[in-house]
Amino acid sequence: MSGNGACNGTKNGVSNGSAYYRSNPYQPVPDFLSNVDKFKIIESTLREGEQFANAYFDTETKIKIAKALDEFGVDYIELTSPAASEQSRRDCEAICKLGLKAKILTHIRCDMRDAKLAVETGVDGLDVVIGTSSFLREHSHGKDMAYIEKTAIEVIEYIKSKGLEVRFSSEDSFRSDLVDLLSLYKAVDKVGVHRVGIADTVGCATPRQVYDLVRTLRGVVSCDIETHFHNDTGCAVANAYCALEAGATHIDTSVLGIGERNGITPLGGLMARMVVTAPEYVKSKYKLHKLKEIEDMVAEAVQINVPFNNPITGFCAFTHKAGIHAKAILNNPSTYEILDPADFGLTRYVHFASRLTGWNAVKTRVKQLGLSMTDDQVKECTAKIKALADIRPIAIDDADSIIRSFHISLQPQPHRPSEPVPTDEVIPAEEEPEPAA
Ligand SMILES: CC(=O)SCCNC(=O)CCNC(=O)[C@H](O)C(C)(C)COP(=O)(O)OP(=O)(O)OC[C@H]1O[C@@H](n2cnc3c(N)ncnc32)[C@H](O)[C@@H]1OP(=O)(O)O
Ligand SMILES: O=C(O)CCC(=O)C(=O)O
Ligand SMILES: [Zn+2]
The missing domain is CATH 3.20.20.70 (Aldolase class I)
Known part of the structure; x- marks a missing residue:
């Protein structure tokens, strides 16, 4: 996800026929x-x-x-x-x-x-x-x-x-x-x-x-x-x-x-x-x-902290938070970055744990976690993240927990012996299921 194509230009503007371009x-x-x-x-x-x-x-x-x-x-x-x-x-x-x-x-x-x-x-x-x-x-x-x-x-x-x-x-x-x-x-x-x-x-x-x-x-x-x-x-x-x-x-x-x-x-x-x-x-x-x-x-x-807004190395210099920014950054970092963090041996971070988070950022996180959801499911999950973030600041772990538990809730529930099981779903004990025809 690196590359800031727009600012990797040549040293000087070059003449292209009669049209000057840089x-x-x-x-x-x-x-x-x-x-x-x-x-x-x-x-x-x-x-x-x-x-x-x-x-x-x-x-x-x-x-x-x-x-x-x-x-x-x-x-x-x-x-x-x-x-x-x-x-x-x-x-x-x-x-x-x-x-x-x-x-x-x-x-x-x-x-x-x-x-x-x-x-x-x-x-x-x-x-x-x-x-x-x-x-x-x-x-x-x-x-x-x-x-x-x-x-x-x-x-x-x-x-x-x-x-x-x-x-x-x-x-x-x-x-x-x-x-x-x-x-x-x-x-x-x-x-x-x-x-x-x-x-x-x-x-x-x-x-x-x-x-x-x-x-x-x-x-x-x-x-x-x-x-x-x-x-x-x-x-x-x-x-x-x-x-x-x-x-x-x-x-x-x-x-x-x-x-x-x-x-x-x-x-x-x-x-x-x-x-x-x-x-x-x-x-x-x-x-x-x-x-x-x-x-x-x-x-x-000299016993100071590097200021949060320090160019390049401030802790959030390459963090993108709001959903609109996050979506565009994920598509092309040049949308909201003039500096490429890779030039400084640094990486960017796309925030996905706030009330400003959008579903595109959550979709990327879902993929990073190795999970699979439809776009509609990601949107539903995003609503859950926002709901918690409306109550208190949330950490990455909170957002990840919401994503994981939402993902689990989408899966067919495994049989639990203590729960009554509908008779048409019972697999006979000691018997292999019939192979599908
Ligand atoms: C804008 C800047 O940052 S300039 C760089 C600043 N750097 C420093 O000050 C370095 C650290 N300074 C020091 O250790 C001391 O100030 C010293 C050793 C340079 C001088 O110490 P002292 O002799 O005790 O003088 P003090 O610091 O009280 O006053 C500065 C003296 O330099 C003189 N002076 C000040 N600027 C200049 C200058 N650019 N050129 C010549 N003389 C100067 C002043 O007239 C004063 O002289 P005085 O002894 O006749 O009063
Ligand atoms: O030597 C110089 O040019 C600058 C000295 C200095 O530190 C200053 O004037 O603020
Ligand atoms: Zn100075």
Whole structure:
């Protein structure tokens, strides 16, 4: 019962004579700016995720998470600054020594002391950040734009001189002055920064604002563009998608979205969005069937439950309940599923134990139980399931019991010695029935 034919399209729309058609109806119209089918992931569970209120990662846990993310196929793993604590520095060194395929980054303030400490850890690159909004310039670090630009250039040139990759990012980009921001990015691009970053630090941006800012920036710098979205207003996945459409190249994620406050773009949520848009790219690059294992590992490490409505791995993400849905899903899963659970090593479940259950779902269950009923009998049995479900919530076992006992009631009743038996049905004792003529 798997297969989501409608979204297994080719990479790009193809021209069929004069008529343009796309075999994947969810694929966006080709756009020269868009990177929706060639983005990279900077996985920040071990940096932004450590800023989640419940997070405490010991070295062993960090290593386990880093290895799992590497196996999943993320491009970069971002680690907490070695300036944060002595153990953070040691953990950074330990993860660098694992020899993972993913590039290892650490995240530092725009400060030469942090940069000097970080380059000694063995990382492949440094993510440098400083707040540019008036809120942060005034109340966080107290520096003006001229100081920020001068220090950014010094730090970037120093990191480059050590042969490492360097990204420069403005914290609180969406509440920063656009002219200030663009001239700062232009200056760092000129000295050869590898990526610039835009961060929606407070989660205030809308998808349209994201599109506009990234698109404008795309016209100003030639380096890669990384983006980072907080989820305070629930837009983190949509904003990441719009950033890619507008030409961003890298998206920051964390497992289950953990981070400061209610976190950032979740890895799983982004995968759900992108596998629909760019199935070939996503399925060939990322080991999607490992997602549940990674989410369970991180959920346990930070002592939370995976939310019921989590994309892909929420307990009911592939459960179909109402009768109308169940019937159509049983005929063709694409009717009510945009994601194929098989892509994630998961299975769908069709509910058949509620007052919303329809006879088509019950018919399937009857078959699964190896029983046989006419359609009219299944409908009668469905009415019995609904009648009980009107009184109380019922479990699978309850529905199965109703199905089985209804099925038994349909069979000819066996003779019970204590009951009076009509004389015309008596088979003489010790005698074989006469073979039929
Ligand atoms: C939006 C984000 O998530 S950014 C990443 C956040 N990550 C972290 O904060 C990592 C964990 N942090 C820490 O361990 C500590 O805050 C440290 C080690 C970085 C700094 O600790 P402390 O020296 O005790 O300073 P404290 O945390 O109280 O204040 C931050 C200091 O950094 C300065 N600062 C803040 N942001 C920046 C920046 N982007 N670049 C340079 N300096 C900065 C502030 O001015 C302040 O300096 P001060 O000592 O002159 O007051
Ligand atoms: O370094 C960045 O780009 C983002 C930093 C951060 O976590 C934020 O601004 O929310
Ligand atoms: Zn953040």
